[in-house]
Amino acid sequence: MDPIQLRRSRNGASIVFVHGILSGPVSAWKNQSGTFWPRLVSDDVDLTNFGVYLYAYRADALSGSYSLEDAVDAMRDYLRLDGVLDDDPNHLLIFVCHSMGGILARRYVVANQLELVERKTKLALFLVASPSLGTQYANFVAAVAPLYNAQLDVLRFSETNQWLNTLDRDFLNLKEGRKLLISGRELVEDQFMAHRSLLRFKQIVPPWTGAKYFGNPIKIPGSDHITIAKPSGPLDLQHRLLVDFVKTLSQEVAQPRSRRTRNGTESDAIVVDWGKLMGEGDEKVVPPPDRRNWLGVAATIGITLVLVILVWLLYHPKLGTVAIRFENTTGQPVQVSDQAEYYISAPGTPGMNKRVDSGVLRLVDTGSDDAGGSLEIPSGMMREVKARFVNEDKVMQYYERGDFYVQLIFSARPRPISAEFNFDQKTFEPGLNFTIVPRPYTDLPxxxxxxxxxxxxxxxxxxxxxxxxxxxxxxxxxxxxxxxxxxxxxxxxxxxxxxxxxxxxxxxxxxxxxxxxxxxxxxxxxxxxxxxxxxxxxxxxxxxxxxxx
Structure with a gap:
């Protein structure tokens, strides 16, 4: 897909959306509900005078030797030919960049600084989970990718990545040198994309590499590296921050002015067929004709394998260790054994279900030096421990279904402790709570x-x-x-x-x-x-x- 001009500027300022690697100009910004961030910007009543431009470049898994420098050269020509940078002085160019798109925009600024200084162009970068020094996940993806990808080389995180380190230094020098007026804001993701109990990784772009240039980075709650660029509506935090950022910048640009053609008449407004644009999505990139068929087959198999692994990691439930919290409200110490009997019941009314299986849940880190690993909980205190099902493979069939119940019974002094829970990921992932309450009538005749x-x-x-x-x-x-x-x-x-x-x-x-x-x-x-x-x-x-x- 070629770049698309969604609206021409009427005030000398344009907003340019730049997507990241393994993405496209539509998929990068489109929420699963169908909301499209560039359209939110186009429809915003406070931004009607701003031009909106959707930049596109080859960033798919088959882009091969098409490098970031190639994309920068193409950006320079597209912005000129499409009139995004017009002949008026003091033009304001606002880049909204996701992931590697931020690296591309910074490289464009550094590579074209002389022309931008001469034109007195003002620049702003709204960086959305964009790494300044690369990301270690690029190393992982590059290792499993079936074909060479020059853009992944740029994203590799290492002290020897001279290209990215040089760009980082040159951009900081240009920004601090004040030859170009460069402002910006940085958003960082909240969590890794995959299941946190399975992949013990931090964010794809951690805050220290995704928030370096403009200070006061904003972490978008609940977002990951993909969803942070896909607001679901105008009230989402990332969109409100973008509108506020652009409105603040608009105070420094000229008043609205009409755009004239060569014969002196005002140019026609651009009519965007949103249904066609959103329906087509990112066009598939076809390998050049001189590539051998077996190379395409190998690429397809490799990409499919990577996707299967990622889907399995995202959606395959896994029990592992379970957090259990005991709270003692009895007024006396309670001694809990290091294991519990469990009874799994079929769906029905809790407490009256038909038992289908049983076994042992064992505490694995009581922190006790006592024989047998029993757990002592003083009065008024809470203790948290980890536990594991002795035969986890046997119970996974019930856990994956998510509609069974499990009753846990711990031997304890002065009396046993028991509770029943939904046997599903939603219940077990945050941990189980046992509140030990007094039973004052137990010993009475x-x-x-x-x-x-x-x-x-x-x-x-x-x-x-x-x-x-x-x-x-x-x-x-x-x-x-x-x-x-x-x-x-x-x-x-x-x-x-x-x-x-x-x-x-x-x-x-x-x-x-x-x-x-x-x-x-x-x-x-x-x-x-x-x-x-x-x-x-x-x-x-x-x-x-x-x-x-």
């Missing part, structure tokens, strides 16, 4: 629990639902006989539990422990005197008290 009769006396400023408290105790088998009102005292918190028989003290302690998980103010226990009450009667007075969120 069943007849003591069944004999309990609790009455709540609530004041006028009680800040919670009565039914909520009744339900909270009811799930443990504690019967709430009712609620009564008492006068209370303004602005005085009342949170007291009263029991009347010595035999009920264990029950009172258990209810206190249970309700303290719910109430914002701790309960105080008092033994009532001078009152005759049968066994199991508990009165609780609450006012100016709320519940925990």
């Amino acid at each position: 069943a007849e003591l629990i069944s004999s309990a009769r609790v009455v709540f006396a609530v004041g006028p400023s009680f800040l919670a639902s009565q039914n909520d408290l009744a339900h909270h105790l009811g799930v443990s088998g504690i019967m709430v006989s009712g609620f009564v009102q008492f006068a209370g005292q303004p602005s005085v918190a009342t949170c007291t539990l009263i029991y009347y028989n010595d035999a009920d003290q264990p029950l009172a302690d258990a209810i206190k422990t249970d309700l303290n998980l719910k109430l914002s103010t701790p309960l105080k226990i008092v033994k009532g005197s001078g009152v005759s009450a049968r066994r199991g009667v508990i009165d609780i007075f609450l006012d100016n008290v709320g519940v925990k969120q």
Whole structure:
């Protein structure tokens, strides 16, 4: 595809989009939703006077010996022939460059500096994940690419890359020498393209090489090296930053002026067939006729193999080690064993599913010197460890489906710990959380629990639902006989539990422990005197008290 002029300038300023390697003038800027960044710029009401130009050059896997210098020479001629740089002085040229496009634009500026100085051209570079000193991933791609690619040589990151190091030095000298007015802004990506748990790599263009020339780089949240150049709409951060950058520069250029042809009439506006442009996409580059057929076949096989590997890395789920966080809220130390039993259940209602498999999940780094590698969690503390399924290959069939459940049961003191989770990547990748809560009624005799009769006396400023408290105790088998009102005292918190028989003290302690998980103010226990009450009667007075969120 040849370069395309989407709109001629009416104010002496043009925005030139320059794509990167292994990309094209459409695919580089087109979001999967169909949004096309150059069109967002063309449609923006604040940028109607700016020319918009879509530069294109050979950057595919079969570009062979077509080098970046060739692309720079072509850019110089295209910008002149298409009238992007007109005869007016003080022209403003704004390059929006993705990846290697930034290297191409900087080389164009350095190589044509004498002409640009003579024309008094003002320059601006909006660099989108563009490396200043290359990228180590170019080394990887070059190693697996089936054919020689001169552009990948330019992108290789190494101290011996003299071409790129020289360009870096020359551009900095030109910028700091102030012979040309050069301004800019740099955006950097947030994450690597592939699955982070599989490829332990940082960004393709890390901040230290993608943010060097203009200070205050902006990291686009959630973006990778590809999506950073493909905003989904006008509210995306990268587009808003570009519009703000261009509007700031527009204060330094001339007022809108009409463009005249040789006969003195105003030139016609360019009509862009967006549907045709977006539908055709980047034209395929056909190898020269003198290339042998076997070379094309080898290239196709090699590229297909690379794509298959990348797709597998991106979408193939892998368990590996699992992060598990234990939080102890019981008020006493908890000792957890170094392994758990797991039970995988078929899809259905959680807790009532049919078990289809079982096995062992083992902690792999408890950090404990104790025998057996058990994990001690002090009261009020959280511990994070790593774990691994003993027979991972066996459970992968359920994990990949993503609609099974897994129950984990750890042996622990004073009592076992268990929880059920969705057995899928979304749940396991961030890690599993076990909150160890008190179970105050576990050691009480069943007849003591069944004999309990609790009455709540609530004041006028009680800040919670009565039914909520009744339900909270009811799930443990504690019967709430009712609620009564008492006068209370303004602005005085009342949170007291009263029991009347010595035999009920264990029950009172258990209810206190249970309700303290719910109430914002701790309960105080008092033994009532001078009152005759049968066994199991508990009165609780609450006012100016709320519940925990």
